[in-house]
Amino acid sequence: MSPVKAGNSYWMESVPPTSYPTLQDDITVDVCIIGGGITGLLTAFELSEAGQRVAILEAERLASVVTGHTTAKLTSQHGARYARLSQELGADVARSYAQANQDALQRIRDIAAELQIEEAIQTTDAYVYGTAPSSVEALRAEAQAAQDAGLPASFTTDVPVPFETVGAVRFTDQAQLHPRRLLIRLAEVLAERGVQIFESTSANEMSFDDQWTVSSEEGQVRADNVIVAALTPTAGVGSNLFEQMYCHQGFVVAMPLGNGQTIPEGVLISYDRPMRSVRVIERPEGPLLQVTGGAYVENPNIGDEPYDDLEGWAREHFDVGEAEYRWTTQDYSTADGLPLIGSLADDGLYIATGFGGWGLTTAGVAAAIIRDAITQEQVTSQYRDIFDPARELSGVDSALISARTSSGTDRDANEIIGQLTPGDAAVVCSGGEQLAVHRDNHGELNVVSAVCTHLGGIVLWNKSNSQWGCPCHGSKFLPDGSVVNGPAETPLADKKDLLNE
Structure with a gap:
């Protein structure tokens, strides 16, 4: 039995770390991207293809923080999202959100094919499943709302798990991936194209005159455009937006599946609470069952309890061995459930955050929207406005943050x-x-x-x-x-x- 690797994900353990230099000089580019996770790297790819000179500043190592500790689902199915969007914001917003994510899903597939690393992405179906009889009506409504939004969705009672369910919303032709296998290769291609990548380089200060100046400990980047693609604001940029968002954390365990266990097909998330999300990680030494549970942490001494709960649930429902990996995920959600993507002002400053736990697909949305804004293309014109960070957000979650x-x-x-x-x-x-x-x-x-x-x-x-x-x-x-x-x-x-x- 392998000892549990607490705090580190399978994605981090299975791909060696990168080693790009630290910024030590003053440079000038068209676009400076702060953050070397999936959002920053995909955006750099899109902009470099459009002929922009790009620099990436990553405070740690590429794809090692949020992206390196993801659940690695690439899907337009974001829980029971579409019925809520239709009811609260309208059917047009639900359709726009659906199209944006489907476009991003296909674009990431196309990039993987272009880089000849299709093995990093596996096509599969995605399910939101229910176990309580009272959930059936809501699941049927979600399936209908997703269909109305133009998605490949249906209600089904054929759910690929070895325990009893009452049905699920099924999205066909979705995906799961190994994020670092994709992104480390993507970074190599970016470097070959002339994108300047700097690790262990924090953006400590930003200022604007006729251009932006982004300062680190030992160097500066001058750029016409700056994209803050980090989970949290940098050098004070966008800090007021965090008053309109809240943070949520997930706990993840990965356990080897027994030889006799049928491998669940698809990526699955529960409709009922407590939330349980399931996928399988294929690896040479045998598959791992990845189980995720979400929580707003309210206990003043968080120990092993969330992981123990997940492992107990996994043993109850699957034939699994001892956990080999434990890690946490973290993301932000907005009051209306839509990410904040786009320009913060008219001076070339952009932000991408508030992905609500679905950052791999939404990173592709952000890359396309910001590419269009900088290059004045119109590919995303049908849906980019719903993500505008300048939109008025309601205070529906202010009580939560206040508490x-x-x-x-x-x-x-x-x-x-x-x-x-x-x-x-x-x-x-x-x-x-x-x-x-x-x-x-x-x-x-x-x-x-x-x-x-x-x-x-x-x-x-x-x-x-x-x-x-x-x-x-x-x-x-x-x-x-x-x-x-x-x-x-x-x-x-x-x-x-x-x-x-």
């Missing part, structure tokens, strides 16, 4: 700290302040403010990666308060002077 921001604990510090063993952490109250307390492996305490420096949410402990995370917009911090990723830019304040152990 997270104002949450806290009244647990007494002295009572809790004495129970912390090395590696444990908790949020406690002392002197009227919310404190994030962690005991390291040497028994020493890290004590910092539990109030996120972005918009004031109370951070929560994630034991799987030994980090504090804010449930509002996903900022992450080390035990000493240092920022791992934004949107927060300021560390959690040291508060050790408030405690006397």
Whole structure:
């Protein structure tokens, strides 16, 4: 049995990391793309084909952060999405959303064929399945709404899983993929075309006069256009948009399928809660069953429970071995359920975010829309307006964000700290302040403010990666308060002077 690889995905383990240089000079290009995940790389591909000079700045390694920890489904079926879109925003919006995603799905297939790496993508069907009899009516309505939107959808009772269901919405001719196998090859082609790729290069500051200047630690990029294709805002760009979005996290386990287990065909997600999403990862040493569960993390000490729950569910429904991989996913959703893609102003600044957990397909949508905006093409003119980041968003989720921001604990510090063993952490109250307390492996305490420096949410402990995370917009911090990723830019304040152990 292989030991579980906690925190790292199969996608990261199965493809070697990239090694592109750090930006150390001043350069001038037509387009600077901030973020080297699937959105940034696909957009670079589209723009380089259009003759644009492009540079990519990636703070870590290509396709290693959100893209490297995805569930890797390439589909226009985004849960039970189309009935809601039709009811709340109208049938025209649902049709536009459907067309945008179907176009993106086909475009990514075409790129894989052009690069001769079709094996990175496998065609399959996608299902939203139900297990409760009360779900049948909603599933039938979703199937009809998807059909009306022009999608290859139908209601079926033939669901390819070894447990009882009441039916499903089936989308034909969808896909699953190995994201890094596709994208690492794509990056090689981009470099051959003259796209300048820089890793370990953070965009620390941006300014605009007649052109944009994007500054890193040791160099600058001058560009007519800047695309922020990172999960969180960079150098303050688009930070106000995060007041209109919320963060959600998913937990993923991958477990080897038993020799006698029929391999589920398709990518599947449950309609009923708790959410369970299933796909199979084919690999030379035998297939893995990937199971995902989503959660808004509300427990002040996140340990192994989400993973244990998923593994227990998998063993109950499939013949599987011990988990070999555990990882988390993270994304943002908007109030109306539509991503934010397009221009933030008339000066060549673009953003792509709020993909709602369906970022692989929607990355293709973003690449096409932003390509058209920069090159003044009209390929996406039928649907790009529904993604406009300048549109008015309702405040339907403001109560959720407000609740997270104002949450806290009244647990007494002295009572809790004495129970912390090395590696444990908790949020406690002392002197009227919310404190994030962690005991390291040497028994020493890290004590910092539990109030996120972005918009004031109370951070929560994630034991799987030994980090504090804010449930509002996903900022992450080390035990000493240092920022791992934004949107927060300021560390959690040291508060050790408030405690006397």
